[in-house]
Amino acid sequence: MSNRTSVAAASPGGGYKGDEGAERGQRRLLLEAYFDFIRIRFLTMLAYRLNYYTGILIYSLNIGVNYFTWKAIYGQGESLGGFTAAQMTTYVAVSWMARAFYFNNLDREIATDIRDGSIAIQFIRPYNYVFAKMMQGLGEGMFRFLLFMIPGMALAMLLFPVQLPHDPAAWVGFLVMLFFSFLINSQINIITGLLAFFVENNEGLMRMKRVVVDLFSGLIIPISLFPGWLSSILKLLPFQAITYLPGSVFTGRVQGVGIWNVFGIQIIWFVILLIPLFWLYRAARQRLFVQGG
Amino acid sequence: MLYHLGLLSEYLKNYMKTRLTYRADFWVEVLSDLLFQVTNLIFIFVIFMHTNSLAGWSQNEVVFVYGFFMVPWGVFACFVNMWNFSERYIVKGEMDRILTRPAHNLFQIFLENVDPPSLIGSLIGLLIMAVSGINLGLPFEWWTVPALILLTISATAIYTGIYTTLTALSFYSDAPTGIIPLMYNIQSYGRYPVTIYNRAIQVLLTWILPFAFVGVYPAGLFLQREEMTRMALLTPVMGAIFLSIGLFVWSRGVRKYKGAGS
Amino acid sequence: MAAIDVQDLRKTFKVQKNRGGLKGAFVDLFKREYSEVTAVKDISFQIPEGEICGYIGENGAGKSTTIKMLTGILVPTSGRLTVGGYVPYEEREKFVRNIGVVFGQRSQLWWDIGVIESFELLRKVYRVGEADYKKRLDELVERLELQDLLNRPVRKLSLGQRMRCELVAALLHNPSIVFLDEPTIGLDIVVKSEIRSFLKDMNREHGTTILLTTHDLQDIEALCSRVIMLDDGRIIYDGGLDELKERWGTGREVAFQFGTAAKLDRLEQLTSGMPVKWTAENNLAATVWIPLELNVSDVLGRVVGQADITDIKIIETNTDDIVRSIYQSGSANKTEEAMLALSGEGAGHV
Numbered sequence: 001m002s003n004r005t006s007v008a009a010a011s012p013g014g015g016y017k018g019d020e021g022a023e024r025g026q027r028r029l030l031l032e033a034y035f036d037f038i039r040i041r042f043l044t045m046l047a048y049r050l051n052y053y054t055g056i057l058i059y060s061l062n063i064g065v066n067y068f069t070w071k072a073i074y075g076q077g078e079s080l081g082g083f084t085a086a087q088m089t090t091y092v093a094v095s096w097m098a099r100a101f102y103f104n105n106l107d108r109e110i111a112t113d114i115r116d117g118s119i120a121i122q123f124i125r126p127y128n129y130v131f132a133k134m135m136q137g138l139g140e141g142m143f144r145f146l147l148f149m150i151p152g153m154a155l156a157m158l159l160f161p162v163q164l165p166h167d168p169a170a171w172v173g174f175l176v177m178l179f180f181s182f183l184i185n186s187q188i189n190i191i192t193g194l195l196a197f198f199v200e201n202n203e204g205l206m207r208m209k210r211v212v213v214d215l216f217s218g219l220i221i222p223i224s225l226f227p228g229w230l231s232s233i234l235k236l237l238p239f240q241a242i243t244y245l246p247g248s249v250f251t252g253r254v255q256g257v258g259i260w261n262v263f264g265i266q267i268i269w270f271v272i273l274l275i276p277l278f279w280l281y282r283a284a285r286q287r288l289f290v291q292g293g
Numbered sequence: 294m295l296y297h298l299g300l301l302s303e304y305l306k307n308y309m310k311t312r313l314t315y316r317a318d319f320w321v322e323v324l325s326d327l328l329f330q331v332t333n334l335i336f337i338f339v340i341f342m343h344t345n346s347l348a349g350w351s352q353n354e355v356v357f358v359y360g361f362f363m364v365p366w367g368v369f370a371c372f373v374n375m376w377n378f379s380e381r382y383i384v385k386g387e388m389d390r391i392l393t394r395p396a397h398n399l400f401q402i403f404l405e406n407v408d409p410p411s412l413i414g415s416l417i418g419l420l421i422m423a424v425s426g427i428n429l430g431l432p433f434e435w436w437t438v439p440a441l442i443l444l445t446i447s448a449t450a451i452y453t454g455i456y457t458t459l460t461a462l463s464f465y466s467d468a469p470t471g472i473i474p475l476m477y478n479i480q481s482y483g484r485y486p487v488t489i490y491n492r493a494i495q496v497l498l499t500w501i502l503p504f505a506f507v508g509v510y511p512a513g514l515f516l517q518r519e520e521m522t523r524m525a526l527l528t529p530v531m532g533a534i535f536l537s538i539g540l541f542v543w544s545r546g547v548r549k550y551k552g553a554g555s
Numbered sequence: 556m557a558a559i560d561v562q563d564l565r566k567t568f569k570v571q572k573n574r575g576g577l578k579g580a581f582v583d584l585f586k587r588e589y590s591e592v593t594a595v596k597d598i599s600f601q602i603p604e605g606e607i608c609g610y611i612g613e614n615g616a617g618k619s620t621t622i623k624m625l626t627g628i629l630v631p632t633s634g635r636l637t638v639g640g641y642v643p644y645e646e647r648e649k650f651v652r653n654i655g656v657v658f659g660q661r662s663q664l665w666w667d668i669g670v671i672e673s674f675e676l677l678r679k680v681y682r683v684g685e686a687d688y689k690k691r692l693d694e695l696v697e698r699l700e701l702q703d704l705l706n707r708p709v710r711k712l713s714l715g716q717r718m719r720c721e722l723v724a725a726l727l728h729n730p731s732i733v734f735l736d737e738p739t740i741g742l743d744i745v746v747k748s749e750i751r752s753f754l755k756d757m758n759r760e761h762g763t764t765i766l767l768t769t770h771d772l773q774d775i776e777a778l779c780s781r782v783i784m785l786d787d788g789r790i791i792y793d794g795g796l797d798e799l800k801e802r803w804g805t806g807r808e809v810a811f812q813f814g815t816a817a818k819l820d821r822l823e824q825l826t827s828g829m830p831v832k833w834t835a836e837n838n839l840a841a842t843v844w845i846p847l848e849l850n851v852s853d854v855l856g857r858v859v860g861q862a863d864i865t866d867i868k869i870i871e872t873n874t875d876d877i878v879r880s881i882y883q884s885g886s887a888n889k890t891e892e893a894m895l896a897l898s899g900e901g902a903g904h905v
Contacts, residue, residue: 046581051471052469052471054472054474054475055471057475058471058474058475058478059483061478061479062478064334064494065478065481065482065485068489068490068491068494069347069485069489070338071489072338072348072489073343073344073347074344075344077343077344080343081343086382165363203321203322203325204321204322204324204325205321206329207325207326207329208324208325208328211325211328211332212328213337214332215332220332220336221335221336221339221340225339225342225343226339227339227342296682299679300679300680302595303675303676303679304676307665307672307676309669310668310672311667311668382694386661387629387659387660387661389623389628390661390663391624392626392627392628392647392651392659393627393628393651393654393656394651394680394681395648395649395651395652395680395681395682396648396680397648398647400827462767548630548644550628550629550630551568551629552619552620552623552628552629
C-alpha cells in the first residue's frame with residue numbers, strides 16, 4: 001500500500017501532499033527512472049552492431065544518390081531556388097545526418113503497445129507514458145548522434161564536397177534547432193501512434209506520415225525549390241521545422257537575426273503541437289480506463 | 294511445376310478470403326504504397342522545373358524509366374515478399390512449420406506472403422510508361438510487349454536473387470541487420486540514368502548489385518538509347534545468374550537454421 | 556525395420572556472448588565472442604513401427620532439439636538418423652509427406668479463415684486425393700467432434716478446439732509416423748483425455764508410430780509403453796514405463812477412511828516393526844507410506860479388523876515423483892563426482 005502512495009507522489013500531477021523531503025526524494029528517483037529510459041535504449045541500440053554499420057552506409061548512400069542527382073541538375077547552372085551547388089551538397093548531407101538524430105519509430109512502438117494491449121499496463125505504471133516514450137526516443141537519438149551522425153558526417157565530408165559553416169552562431173543555432181527537430185518530429189510520431197486508439201487502421205496512416213514528413217520537411221527537396229503555391233502552403237505546416245529550417249541555418253542561408261526568427265517558428269510549432277498531444281493522451285486514458293479500451 | 298502452380302492459386306484464394314474480412318486495410322495499403330511512388334514522381338517533376346535535361350535525359354525519358362522501374366518492382370513485391378522473414382519465421386519459429394511440409398520451403402514462404410495490392414503499382418507503372426511513351430512519340434513494335442514481359446521477368450529474377458541472398462543471412466543471425474533497408478535504398482539508384490553517377494557507382498550498379506538492370510538499362514531499349522541496348526539484352530542473363538546465387542545461398546542457409554526457442 | 560533409428564546424434568549451437576555494461580556493449584560493437592553449447596550429446600535409440608514412445612525431460616534437456624532433427628527441421632552436427640527410411644534433412648520434401656507434426660504452442664492453421672479452408676489447402680500441399688481426403692476428414696471430424704467448428708475462423712476457437720483442429724491438420728495425409736511436441740499443453744482435463752484416447756485409437760487402428768514430448772506425465776501413463784528420458788542432452792533412461800516405476804519408484808501409499816476416530820499412535824502401534832510411515836489428516840483419515848520391498852497386503856492385514864475402516868484407496872506412485880527422484884539422484888551423482896574430483900585434486904596437492 002505504501003508503494004502506491006509513493007507512486008502518486010512521484011507521478012507528475014498526482015496531488016499528494018506529503019512530507020516535502022520524502023517527496024523530493026521520490027521526484028529525484030522518478031527523474032532517474034526517466035534517465036534510465038535514455039540509457040537502456042542507448043544500450044539496446046548498441047547491441048545491434050550490424051544494424052549500426054549498415055545504417056551509416058544507408059545514410060551515406062542516400063546522400064550519394066541525392067548528391068549526384070543534384071550535381072547533374074546543376075550542370076552549369078549557378079543557383080537553384082536560392083541554393084548554390086555547394087550549399088545544396090551541404091544541405092543534402094546535413095539534412096540526412098540530422099534525420100539520423102531526430103528519426104525514431106515511436107509511432108510504431110505506441111501503435112504496437114495499443115494493439116497488443118500492453119499499453120494498459122504501461123499507463124498504470126508510475127510514470128508518464130508519453131514522456132517515457134520521448135525519453136526512449138532521445139536515447140535512440142543520442143546513440144545515433146554520437147555513433148552515427150558524427151562519423152557519418154565525417155564520411156560524407158570525405159566523399160562529397162561538404163562545406164562546414166565558419167560562423168559559430170550557425171553551429172550553436174543548428175544544434176539547438178536540431179534538438180527541437182527531434183521534439184517536433186517525436187510529437188508528430190506520438191500523435192500518429194496514439195491515433196491507433198481511435199482509427200481502425202493506423203498502419204496506412206503511419207506509412208503516409210512517414211512519406212509526408214520526408215517530402216514536406218524538405219529532406220528530399222528543399223522547400224524553396226517547390227512551385228510557389230506549394231512552398232507557401234508548406235511554410236504554414238509544421239514539417240519544415242524538422243529539416244528545412246535547421247538545414248538553412250547550417251548552410252548559412254539564414255544568418256544573424258534570421259536564426260532567431262526560424263528558431264521562433266520551431267518553438268511556436270513545438271507549443272502548438274503540445275495541444276493535440278495532451279488532448280489525445282487524455283482522451284486515450286479516458287478510453288482505456290472508462291470504456292475499458 | 295503443375296503442383297506448385299496449383300498451390301499458388303490455392304494460396305491466392307486464401308489470401309482473398311482473408312483480405313475480404315478486412316476490406317478497409319486493403320485500400321489503405323494500396324493508397325499508402327502509391328503515395329510513396331508519388332513522392333518519387335514529385336521529385337522528378339520538381340527537378341525538371343529547374344532544368345531541361347538530366348545528363349542528357351529529358352523529363353519524359355526519366356519518367357518513362359521510372360514507370361518501367363515500377364513494373365518489375367510491383368511483380369516482385371507481390372510474389373516475393375520477404376520483408377518480415379526474420380521476425381516471423383526465425384524469431385517466432387514459423388520456419389519449423391514450413392520445413393515439415395512437402396513443398397519447397399522458399400516457395401512456401403513466397404506463397405504465404407503473396408501481396409496482390411503491389412500489382413497495382415505495376416499497372417500504374419505501365420500507365421506512366423504509356424503516357425510518357427506517347428509524349429516521346431516512341432514507336433510500338435511487334436516485339437514491344439514480348440520484350441516487356443521478358444525484361445520484367447528478368448528484372449524480377451534479379452530482385453529475387455539479391456533479396457533472397459540477403460534474407461538468407463537471417464539464418465546465421467537473428468539480430469536485425471538493416472541490410473534489407475540498405476538494399477532498398479541502393480535500388481533507388483537504378484531509377485535514374487546511371488550516367489549521372491561517377492564511375493565507381495556505375496560499376497557497382499551494373500555488376501555487383503545490378504540494380505541498373507531493373508530500371509534504366511531495360512527501359513533504355515524502349516527509349517531507343519543505343520548506348521543501353523547491349524545492356525538491356527544482357528538483363529535475362531543477369532537475372533539467371535543472380536537468381537541462381539540467391540537459391541544457392543538460401544539452401545545453404547536452411548541447413549544452418551537453428552530453430553527458435555527450445 | 557525401426558521407424559526411427561538414431562545413432563550417436565549430436566547437435567551443437569553457437570551462442571553469442573554479450574559483455575555487460577556500457578563499456579562491454581561498446582566492445583561488442585567491434586568484437587564478438589561466441590561459445591558453443593551442445594544441446595544433444597551423442598544419443599542413440601531405435602523406435603520400432605507402431606510404438607508410442609514418450610520423450611521426456613526438463614526444459615532445455617534437448618527434447619525439442621531432438622524432435623527438430625527427427626522431423627528434418629534441424630541438420631545434426633554429427634551422427635546418423637533415419638526416420639521412416641529417409642534421412643530427414645536430405646530429402647526433406649519427400650520425407651515429410653510420411654510424417655505428421657504437431658507443435659502444441661504453434662499453429663498450423665490460417666488465423667483468419669475457416670478451419671476447413673486450411674484443411675483444403677493442406678490437402679493440396681500434401682497431394683492427398685479427393686476421395687481419400689474426404690474419407691479421412693470425415694473419420695477425423697467425427698472422432699474429434701469437430702462438425703460445428705469447421706467453418707469458424709481459427710481465432711474464434713478455444714484452445715481445446717484449436718488443438719483438436721491442429722491434430723486433424725497434422726493427420727489428414729495419414730502419416731505413418733507422428734511427432735507431437737507438448738500436444739496437451741494448457742488444455743483442460745476433458746480435452747486432454749479426449750486427445751489421449753484419440754491418439755491411442757489411431758495407434759491401434761493404423762499402427763501409427765508416435766513420439767511425443769510432454770511435461771504432463773499423465774500423458775505418458777495413458778499412452779506410452781516406452782519412455783526415453785533426457786537430461787542435459789543425454790539419455791538417462793530408455794525402457795518400459797513399468798520398469799521405470801519399479802526402478803525409481805520409492806513406494807506406494809494407502810489412504811484409509813475410518814468410521815470411528817483412529818489415533819495416529821494407535822495406527823503406528825498396529826504396524827510396529829514395519830518400515831512404514833503414517834500421516835494423519837484428521838481423526839477419520841490417515842495415509843500410510845509403504846516401501847517397495849514390503850507387500851501392501853501384509854500391511855493391510857495388520858490394520859484391517861483392528862480399526863473401523865470405511866474406505867481404502869491404494870495410491871500408485873505418480874510418474875512425476877519418479878522423474879523428480881531420478882533428477883535428484885542424478886544431481887546426487889554429479890555432486891559425488893564433483894567431490895571425487897575435488898578430493899583427487901586435494902590429494903595431488905598433498
